[in-house]
Amino acid sequence: GENVEQHPSTLSVQEGDSAVIKCTYSDSASNYFPWYKQELGKRPQLIIDIRSNVGEKKDQRIAVTLNKTAKHFSLHITETQPEDSAVYFCAARYNAGNMLTFGGGTRLMVKP
Amino acid sequence: GAGVSQSPRYKVAKRGQDVALRCDPISGHVSLFWYQQALGQGPEFLTYFQNEAQLDKSGLPSDRFFAERPEGSVSTLKIQRTQQEDSAVYLCASSKTGTGGYNEQFFGPGTRLTVL
Numbered sequence: 001g002e003n004v005e006q007h008p009s010t011l012s013v014q015e016g017d018s019a020v021i022k023c024t025y026s027d028s029a030s031n032y033f034p035w036y037k038q039e040l041g042k043r044p045q046l047i048i049d050i051r052s053n054v055g056e057k058k059d060q061r062i063a064v065t066l067n068k069t070a071k072h073f074s075l076h077i078t079e080t081q082p083e084d085s086a087v088y089f090c091a092a093r094y095n096a097g098n099m100l101t102f103g104g105g106t107r108l109m110v111k112p
Numbered sequence: 113g114a115g116v117s118q119s120p121r122y123k124v125a126k127r128g129q130d131v132a133l134r135c136d137p138i139s140g141h142v143s144l145f146w147y148q149q150a151l152g153q154g155p156e157f158l159t160y161f162q163n164e165a166q167l168d169k170s171g172l173p174s175d176r177f178f179a180e181r182p183e184g185s186v187s188t189l190k191i192q193r194t195q196q197e198d199s200a201v202y203l204c205a206s207s208k209t210g211t212g213g214y215n216e217q218f219f220g221p222g223t224r225l226t227v228l
Contacts, residue, residue, distance in 0.1 A: 049214075
C-alpha cells in the first residue's frame with residue numbers, strides 16, 4: 001500500500017518568514033495530493049491540493065509543488081502569520097482507490 | 113450549509129464495553145470515510161462507503177470494529193469489547209462523488225474515545 005513520510009515533525013519560524021514542509025510517497029500510481037491544516041482540538045481542513053498532472057499550484061500565500069519523478073511534494077507558506085500556527089498534514093490518494101494516506105504531521109509554530 | 117457532524121464528541125468507556133459512534137455527512141455526499149487518529153499522529157484509514165455499499169474495509173484493525181451506512185447517509189462505527197489501544201479520535205469524512213473524482217474530503221470534528 002501507499003506510504004507517506006513527512007518532514008520536519010516540528011517547525012518554528014518568525015512571523016513574516018517562509019515555511020516549507022516536505023512529503024514523500026511510495027506509490028507512483030497516486031494521483032491526488034491534498035494538504036490539511038488542523039488546529040488543536042479541531043477538524044482537519046483542506047488548505048490546498050494538487051493533481052498529478054500539475055507541477056505547481058498557488059493560492060495567495062500558500063503554494064504546493066509536486067515532483068512525480070522523485071515522488072515528493074512540498075507545501076510552501078510565505079509571509080507567515082501567528083494564525084498559521086497549527087499541525088499540517090500531507091496526504092496521497094492512490095489512483096484506483098478513494099482513501100487518503102496521511103503523513104505524520106508537522107507542527108508549525110509562528111513566533112510573533 | 114451544515115458540515116459533517118459527529119456524535120458524541122467525547123466518549124469514555126470501560127474496557128470491554130461496546131461503543132457506537134455516529135456520523136452525519138454533508139447532505140447528498142456519496143462517499144463516506146472513517147479514519148482513526150492517535151494522539152500526535154496523522155489520520156489512518158479505517159473504511160469507505162459509496163452510498164450504502166462498504167467498498168473498502170481494509171483498515172479496520174480487528175473484527176471488533178464494524179461500520180454500516182444502511183440508507184446511504186448516516187453512518188455508525190461500532191467497536192465491540194473496547195480495549196485501551198482503541199483510545200483515539202475517530203474522524204468521519206464525506207465527499208461529493210464516488211471513486212475516481214478529485215473531490216475534497218470534508219472532515220467532521222471527530223469523536224474522542226477514551227477506554228479506561
